[in-house]
Amino acid sequence: MDKSALISKLSLKYGFILAAVSVVISLTLHFINPVMLYTNFALPFIILIIFIVLLVFVGITIRKEIGGYWTFGEAFKSFLIISLILALVAVLYNILLMTVIDPDLPSKAAAAIGDSQRAMMEKFGMASEQIDEALEKAGNMEEKLAPTFKNSITSFGVSLALYGVLSLILAVILKKKEPTTFNTFPTES
Template sequence: MDKSTLITKLSLKYGFILAAVSIVISLTLYFINPVMLYTNFALPFVILIIFIALLVFVGINIRKEIGGYWTFGEAFKSFLIIALILAFTSVLYNVVLMTLIDPDLPSKAASAIEESQRSMMEKFGMGADQIDEAMAKAGNMQEKLAPTFKNSFTSFGVSLALYGVLSLILAAILKKKEPVTFNTLPEQEA
């Protein structure tokens, strides 16, 4: 099997493993508190850090499995395949969650987000009129969270863009050139 095919195969394998991990984490958090991901501002950053660490781990494993060396292009290709899988499964999971598992989740999450935002604005000393104005500018949260084609497509695009940037960064960090070796002929004895 050539190197490019092996990279693709391993990227698909690890992409689906990371997608499964992502779904397990999301379902676990959902069963703990369905709106936790929408109202806890630190949680998405913690999950992002965990996934960056997992992507680095996966990248190092793929590099080892293909011989210990890969170019920037090969690393980027690998991370991009993984990113496509993660973005697609994330959108698919959210559609299934919000249409089949818990169709009321968009309205529950929207209410929780609005309540959380109001509480935060009150802590900053904003008046009721200012809060109402800010909430009106934010728009209808339930519409933004609903699993419509437009929202799903937008979510996929944003996820892919973020993962794309992350793929560039990780590929630049994890690339490793094969050392140059010189073949020298044995010296002839005089």
């Protein structure tokens, strides 16, 4: 198998493994508290850090499995394949979660987000009228969370853009050039 095909095969394998890990984490958090992911501001950043670490580990693993070296282009291709899988699975999982597993989640999450934002604004000393105005400007959160076609495509696009930037950064960091060997010719004495 040539190097490019091997990179694609390994990227698909690890992309689906990471997607499964993502779904397991999300389901676990959902069953602990369905709205925790929407109201705990630190949790998404913690999950992001975990996934960056996992992506670095996977990148190093793939690089080792293909011989220890890869160019920026090969690394970027690998991370892009993984990113496509993660983004697609995330959208499909979200649709399944909000239509089959917990159809009331958009309304529960929207209410929890509104309460959380209201509490934060009250903590900052905002007047009740200002809070109501700010929440009204934010728009209908339930509509934004509903798994509509438009929201799903938007979510996929945003995820892909973010993963794309992350893929570029990781490809730059994890590329490893094969050392150049020079042929030395014996000198005649």
